[in-house]
Amino acid sequence: MIIPQPALERLCRMRILLEELKEKQITVDSQELAGLCGSSPDTVRKDIGYLKNFRGGKQGYVCSELSDCIKTTFNLAKRRKACVVGLGKLGSAILEYPGFFPAGYELAAGFDSDINLVELKKSGVPLFASYEISEKVRQLGIELGILAVPFEAAQKSFDRLAEGGIKGVLNFSSAILKMAGNIYVRNISFLHEFDIISALSAGIEI
Amino acid sequence: MIIPQPALERLCRMRILLEELKEKQITVDSQELAGLCGSSPDTVRKDIGYLKNFRGGKQGYVCSELSDCIKTTFNLAKRRKACVVGLGKLGSAILEYPGFFPAGYELAAGFDSDINLVELKKSGVPLFASYEISEKVRQLGIELGILAVPFEAAQKSFDRLAEGGIKGVLNFSSAILKMAGNIYVRNISFLHEFDIISALSAGIEI
DNA sequence: CTTTGTGAAGCTCTTCACAGCT
DNA sequence: AGCTGTGAAGAGCTTCACAAAG
Numbered sequence: 001m002i003i004p005q006p007a008l009e010r011l012c013r014m015r016i017l018l019e020e021l022k023e024k025q026i027t028v029d030s031q032e033l034a035g036l037c038g039s040s041p042d043t044v045r046k047d048i049g050y051l052k053n054f055r056g057g058k059q060g061y062v063c064s065e066l067s068d069c070i071k072t073t074f075n076l077a078k079r080r081k082a083c084v085v086g087l088g089k090l091g092s093a094i095l096e097y098p099g100f101f102p103a104g105y106e107l108a109a110g111f112d113s114d115i116n117l118v119e120l121k122k123s124g125v126p127l128f129a130s131y132e133i134s135e136k137v138r139q140l141g142i143e144l145g146i147l148a149v150p151f152e153a154a155q156k157s158f159d160r161l162a163e164g165g166i167k168g169v170l171n172f173s174s175a176i177l178k179m180a181g182n183i184y185v186r187n188i189s190f191l192h193e194f195d196i197i198s199a200l201s202a203g204i205e206i
Numbered sequence: 207m208i209i210p211q212p213a214l215e216r217l218c219r220m221r222i223l224l225e226e227l228k229e230k231q232i233t234v235d236s237q238e239l240a241g242l243c244g245s246s247p248d249t250v251r252k253d254i255g256y257l258k259n260f261r262g263g264k265q266g267y268v269c270s271e272l273s274d275c276i277k278t279t280f281n282l283a284k285r286r287k288a289c290v291v292g293l294g295k296l297g298s299a300i301l302e303y304p305g306f307f308p309a310g311y312e313l314a315a316g317f318d319s320d321i322n323l324v325e326l327k328k329s330g331v332p333l334f335a336s337y338e339i340s341e342k343v344r345q346l347g348i349e350l351g352i353l354a355v356p357f358e359a360a361q362k363s364f365d366r367l368a369e370g371g372i373k374g375v376l377n378f379s380s381a382i383l384k385m386a387g388n389i390y391v392r393n394i395s396f397l398h399e400f401d402i403i404s405a406l407s408a409g410i411e412i
Numbered sequence: 413c414t415t416t417g418t419g420a421a422g423c424t425c426t427t428c429a430c431a432g433c434t
Numbered sequence: 435a436g437c438t439g440t441g442a443a444g445a446g447c448t449t450c451a452c453a454a455a456g
Contacts, residue, residue: 002412004425012401016380020357029437038382038393042427045438056438058434075408076401093299094396103397144403151226168403170396174222176244184406186399187244190300190376191309193392195218195282197350197374200390202281206208206446210447235415248449251416262416264456412424 001073003050008074010047013037015070022063029060079104081142085133085157086149087112087121090172094146095125108140113153130157137164147171158185207279209256214280216253219243221276228269235266285310287348291339291363292355293318293327296378300352301331314346319359336363343370353377364391 017036021028030041030048037044048054048061054069071077082105084091095110112118113130121127128136136142137160145161147154147169154175161169161183168184171177174192177185199205223242227234236247236254243250254260254267260275277283288311290297301316318324319336327333334342342348343366351367353360353375360381367375367389374390377383380398383391405411 001410003410005411006425008405008410009398009402012405013382013395013398015401016395016398017382020380031437036382038384040427041437043425046426046440049439055433058437060437074401074405074410076404080404082400089299089302093295096295097396099397100400103400105400143407144400167407170399170403174226176219176223176242178244182407184403186403188394188399189219189222190303191305192215192219192222193376193394194288194306194309194311194350195221195280196215197376197390197392198282198286199214199218199280201349201373201388204207204209204214204280205211212447237415246449247415249447252418252448255417261455264413264415266415 007047007050010037010039010043011051011070012074012076014044014047015067015074015076018063018067018070022067025063027057027059027062028066030056033061076104079106080144081106081108081140082144082146083107083109083111083133083137083140083142084125084146084148085111085130085161086147086153087114087117087127088148091146091148092121094148095123105144108142109136111136111157130160133157133160134164137161137166143167145169147173147177149173151175213253213256216243216245216249217257217276218280218282220250220253221273221280221282224269224273224276228273231269233263233265233268234272236262239267282310285312286350287312287314287346288350288352289313289315289317289339289343289346289348290331290352290354291317291336291367292353292359293320293323293333294354297352297354298327300354301329311350314348315342317342317363336366339363339366340370343367343372349373351375353379353383355379357381 014037030044033044034041051069051073084094087110100107107125110125110127111130111133115129118127118129145166147157149157151174154173158177171187174189176187179185220243236250239250240247257275257279290300293316313331316331316333317336317339321335324333324335351372353363355363357380360379364383377393380395382393385391
């Protein structure tokens with residue numbers, strides 16, 4: 001399938017919002033969706049147009065149908081296994097986050113280089129030492145990796161995930177990891193986001 | 207000042223990387239920067255071109271000078287006060303994150319609607335009940351807000367921050383908040399990022 | 413003679429505007 | 435009538451290619 005990445009991102013957002021919305025109402029039109037998603041009605045319609053086998057009606061779109069269509073189109077219906085690398089403050093918070101399972105993900109492992117931490121820490125998720133990453137990822141069939149390690153450790157951890165055959169990585173370190181092979185990477189840095197907001201609220205930008 | 211937002215974002219990233227890089231080397235050329243930032247040498251040069259009063263030399267750019275120039279251009283030199291709203295797992299992790307101060311931010315307050323939590327929780331940061339948000343934001347001169355509350359509470363919390371005169375908001379809830387007045391908003395949702403990676407690693411996209 | 417700086421070309425995404433359904 | 439669907443126009447960003455500078 002082929003679709004512009006911005007459209008894909010907006011549709012994924014839309015799907016999450018639709019999950020909330022469908023509890024409250026049956027249908028939604030492009031204008032209301034635009035309001036919720038922070039885009040324009042035109043963009044909403046074009047985005048939805050990329051979804052094949054889906055048509056709106058006179059009342060707009062049926063929330064549950066649209067949500068399901070996005071889910072199947074983007075292969076979000078199947079439950080995927082994920083792991084967290086780095087069990088500091090952020091990694092631990094992610095590990096305990098209850099929202100993953102309902103959203104279709106399963107945290108199947110946590111890793112840290114500190115062996116004591118791994119042995120002592122209590123968690124509903126099995127914990128391992130970092131040198132076991134590639135082995136466990138392969139063994140458990142983990143598809144997604146969350147990197148919550150310091151800058152220096154990011155590349156090494158990434159390589160281990162890659163060696164285990166990971167499919168996608170969400171990187172919270174300030175290092176910027178690049179796609180390697182077929183591994184998709186999203187880089188998110190808190191400090192980076194802070195800086196952007198600071199700059200924008202200081203009067204920068206077109 | 208006027209600059210395309212993608213360029214601004216890349217320059218902010220670049221600045222963070224330069225802080226690491228300047229410990230290791232004096233100068234850096236556009237090609238090396240491109241490698242680190244995940245963009246092209248052309249883009250790096252164009253981006254740097256937006257910074258006025260800055261020129262590269264034969265050896266490329268002086269790391270510390272470039273870093274400083276980005277800092278002053280985007281008003282990142284001044285220390286800014288921030289607050290966290292919502293002290294669950296994620297909010298707590300953010301509250302304890304030691305990286306903010308060195309990066310030029312000061313966490314000046316934490317808020318939660320659970321008054322017991324606010325009174326009992328131990329933290330180096332002063333904690334308050336949520337109904338005090340607008341008062342405290344104004345009183346303490348807080349410029350940036352981090353929303354780590356559930357979907358339902360997001361809009362209400364945002365309104366309170368806005369009432370206190372907040373300048374920018376980093377929103378970790380799955381609700382999408384829109385810019386209101388001069389308040390700049392960045393929406394980050396873990397689940398959203400997960401879905402995007404899932405979709406991309408499932409073979410979607412141009 | 414290498415590396416930057418920058419107008420121009422090219423490309424991608426968004427907005428427009430109207431035809432087509434219901 | 436009202437809302438969607440979509441080619442066409444427009445805007446914005448990136449890449450190109452070469453002039454300029456050290």
